[in-house]
Amino acid sequence: MELHILEHSLKVASIEKEGIQICTHGLIKLAFLASKTRCKFFSLTETPEDYTIIVDEEGFKELPQSEHISVADATWLALNVVSGGGNASNSQPIGVTKIAKSVIAPLADHNISVFMLSTYQTDFILVRERDLPMVMHTLSSEFTLLRVVNGETVAAHSLGVTNGFVKPKLGRLPRPIIHPLSSPSNMFCVTSLDPDTLPSVATLLMDVMFYSGGPKEPGASSEDSSHIRFFSFSLIEGYISLVMDEQTTQRFPNNVLFTSASGELWKMVRIGGQPLGFDECGIVAQISEPLATADIPAYYISTFKFDHALVPEENIQSVIGALRTKSTAQ
């Protein structure tokens, strides 16, 4: 397995719902006019609480300074697991599940906080830049570490900060789930579209992103209390990924969104009652490990305040069950 350390230096920011209008210019530019910026990594996730933006330094310049925007102080690096070497075993668990044991758990064991971003194409594990030497040390035994420099992948050499001492053999401590979970009722689609067709649906996407379904919209909240407003758009290295609920997909014309042959739908598990912050580690591991054990595919999207896992709709009961067991067992 290869672990690619991508060259983007990322910022994670939160824009308050009230302040979104001052940012729309920059956001539209980043999302729809990629050729006008030098940004290569852009992700926008709308939750009921706020908009979470993950963007590289080039793209960050497009956003204004405002009291409505709070930025996590660290610079983040994206890690990407690639099944290089080509061990193509056909029964492959999907998504976060695949890397739960190999990446997320070891990082949690070493008290490294991670920020997850799953997309249609792949999973990005964001770690703080200052944690990188420790990350490399932790993962060097499992992975071939490669660094992307100017688009070329080159071997990354461990920086040797942890020379001398053996990797701490932490016992497999039970990892109880400590944050409250909730599962909204609506179902989600993880999809993508051809970048060439993006202009044709740009206005629709803008409408979805910025104008439809705010928290103050009376219809939506009254309809179903457990219905959640959640939308994610990312444009990373030319690839578009979208997460939206089933109703929103109906608004798109036929044949624009990539629908998988199996037409799968996903249910969400939302983690956290209080904003989780960036320092606590092990949250992703708490959720992903039981799912991996149960061989349930999942997407995982961290936002500024809460984490979100997406699991197949048919598995939601077993997932809830497994996670409940986990938290009560403690």
Place this chain on the structure above:
Amino acid sequence: MSGSKPDILWSPHHPDRYVICDSELGLYRIGPVGGSETKAGALPLSEETAATLLAINSDTPYMKCVAWYPKHEPECLLAVGQANGRVVLTSLGQSHNSTCKELVGKEFVPKHARQCNTLAWNPVDSNLLAAGLDKHRADFSVLIWDISSKFSPEASVAAEKIRLSSVDLDSSSVVTKPLYELGQNDACLSLCWLLRDPKLLLAGMHRNLAIFDLRNTSQKTFVNTKAIQGVTVDPHFHDRVASFFEGQVAIWDLRKFEKPVLTLTEQPKPLTKVAWCPTRTGLLATLTRDSNIIRLYDMQHTPTPIGDETEPTIIERSVQPCESQIGSFAWHPSSQNRMVVVSAANRVMTDFTVFERISLAWSSTTSLMWACGRHLYDCVEDGADGVESVIEKDIATKMRQRAQSRYGHDTVQVWRNHLLAGGNDPKLKSLWYDLFYMKQCAEDMELKLQGNKQSVVYSGIKNIVKTSSGTTESRRCWSGSDRQTDVPRYLSEERCLALRLCGWISRGPDIDVEIFLRTLEQEREWERAAAVALFNLDIRRAIQILNKGATAEKGDLNLNVVAMALSGYTDEKSSLWREMCSSLRLQLKNPYLCVMFAFLTSEPGAYDGVLYESSVAVRDRVAFACMFLSDAQLPRYIDKLTNEMKEAGNLEGILLTGLTKDGVDLMESYVDRTGDVQTASFCMLKGSPGDVLKDPRVQCWIENYRNLLDAWRFWHKRAEFDIHRGKLDPSSKPLAQVFVSCNFCGKSISYSCSAMPHQGRGFSQYGVSGSPTKSKVTSCPGCRKPLPRCALCLMNMGTPVSNCPGTGKSDEKVDLTRENKLAQFNNWFTWCHNCRHGGHAGHMLSWFRDHTECPVSACTCKCMQLDTTGNLVPSDSS
């Protein structure tokens, strides 16, 4: 190829059909303009060809890539990759009962939708269609579909879960299970099957090139690189692959896959297509965005690099098939170097053939050869003797003939060389007479002046008249009349010498042209003789010569008329005779007759009519000038004439320049015009072995002439020339460069000889040139160890050839006659530089007549084949 960007595909089997795909597929047939098959709607592609639209297919929207089925049947089957990752089989211009009916409309659907970037049919196992798709987190990016697979029951069970659209379910032609899935969690941007093994698939993945082996899908060979787009295998060299990234093309050798063997110069704009020419080895065409040129890289002469650092040379050129910006191009599959180009906008097509570079070479024997593409043209001189007069023969032919007739080798009767040269070139005749007179004078002067003025003779009249002093002026009477002429004549020692060099007078202090006149009469040069007589103020003799000419066999009766006119000469300035002669003389065809009257009608000292009459031989004009121009006028005239001659490369001018630096300049001009290094070499060798021969130009001519002789295999001629040269230019004799050293003591055998002069042993004693009957030295004079043995007769070096035991032929017997004693080549010792075996040259020659391997047993050296010239025979007769 999204939307507006068109692409072209040639039919793999119909050389006249191609498909253009942009938003739809259009099938075209190409044919000659105005041909019977072309209809009214034909689109002109070039001056000769036009295309007809045969069919349009717009059934498949969101096309991203297209690939043409590689086999004959079913024909015109296309695979289209769509934006959602589906691959659809479709067809164009086929009747519905055709063989591909059940295939057309078949769809191959990936589990997760994403763009299909590339398609590639397996060239051997043509059921296999590889599709390269964009990245999906949980899916594979390279799917290999089997187009013959049916909608399997296994898949239909799964269909309950799969929410296929109603359309999909209607047509039972949807395949969802690929035969192979490769490249998980990666993106595939380009694909091609490797020609060296149809089970190998080369894929340009996200940030690496990977080779997948279908026999073992868990393994792949890969190399990290940015150049992952447009992978394509060289159809002529199956290990060579091109790929590109933005503006840069990388060429890979699959046997050494770690890094590109070379990268081509980066273009400022990103590349859109890179294609190997299918009809020509090592020709790669590239196209960049927004460009109207196609760049060609010729890797014809790139052998596989040996070391890491050797970067093979490539020739880059650009072609511009049309004015507009090019959208795409495609090489014709069989027609040489031909391509069709489609413009970026409006689908304007151009049929274009890349013109091959021409390479050209002269042979040393007049033929000319040039190569263009697959054509080789040989142009040979028309050797028929009948046309000899019409077209002058090539200088190479002339030089060859002259070399065979020993041209240049007559060192006594130097003038005879022009006869050896064929005797029909007046310039050469003049040159050799000049050299003859120079030689004559030099020898004569040596007798007279003990050689102190010898160099003057060869320095040319230009230098001779410059040193002129003590000129006396005389006014002579017309011979045979008492009338005093008012024509002053000048005389000096130097002028006299000049006249001798001109050939007018022979030795002696008197100016007596009578001998010269007789020679001219013998050669029937009546007009010239008359003019020379007249210039010597002997009108009577001139008239007499003309009469003789008129009455001689085949004589020209008009000469009598001229004689009559001449006899009426009067020196009265205003006479009718003068007036008429000066105007009518210009109508005389013969230049000598013309200058005769010019002389008679000129004012003294103003002889431009004579001096600048270019059809009169230079020697005659110079001689005339030496007699009638004053010390002030003469050098000016000679200088002027010299420069003219130098400019024109006229060999007659050697008379003026002599064999000096001026003469070399003149000869250079001559060689530039004619390429006749032979004449130049021989001429310059005749000069005094001074500065002239040291001139690099002269050395260059001589070396080139020697090379030419070698190239003609005139080895004996070349040897003769070297001997000739050695005689005339002792400095050219090469020093001994090869020595034979003893195996034991390492001393040179010949050196040892010269170191012991009292023993009196020459090289001849080692069998090189010695008499075969005398006793020989068979041991090293230094250490007394035996010399090497002949591999055939087992006799030591230094022993003459005797009966060869191996062959035993009678003609191998030593001929002991006198003539054969000297330099008997058979007695020479020779050996192979590779295996170091050898022996007597005669033995070796006869051995290798029947064998290829070395005569020493167990030695497998193919000695004779290593000698590239060993099997050639000299083509000159001597």
